[in-house]
Amino acid sequence: MRTLVITPTYVEAENIEEFLRRARAALPSGDILVVDDNSPDGTADLADEVGAQLGRIEVLRRPRKIGIGAAVRAGFDLALDRGYEIVVQIDALHEQRPFTALDRRQLTRPERSVPQLPRIAKMRDDACLRVVAVGQLE
16 A cells, blocks of 8 residues: 655754654655755755655655644645555654554554545554545545
C-alpha cells in the first residue's frame, strides 16, 4: 500500500533530522512529507538535506506561519491528489517520542485499511499519531 507520512513543522530544526531518520527506519518504503510554515531556524533546509540522503522525503515550503490545521490539510490534499492509500500524520516534536510504537505491521493491519471510509486510529497516546486509510467514499 502506498503510504505517506505527513509532519507539519515550525521551528523544529533541533528535532527534524532524528525524526526523519526514525520515520525512514520505521517505514523504509513509505514517502515522507514535511510541511514547513517558513521556520526561521532553517527546519525546511535541514529536512531537504536529510531527504537528499535518505530519499523519498519531500518538503512543502509554505510562505508564512499559517498554522498546524492548514498544514495538515495541505498534506492530506497532496496525499489525496497523488493517490496514497494510507496517510500518517505525526508531529516531529522530540518529547513525543515519535515512532516508539510504530512499525510496518501496524500500518498495514487490515482493520486500518477500510477503503469505504477514512479511519482515524490513535496508535499511542504519547506519539500524537493519526493513521487514515484513504479510499473512495460511497
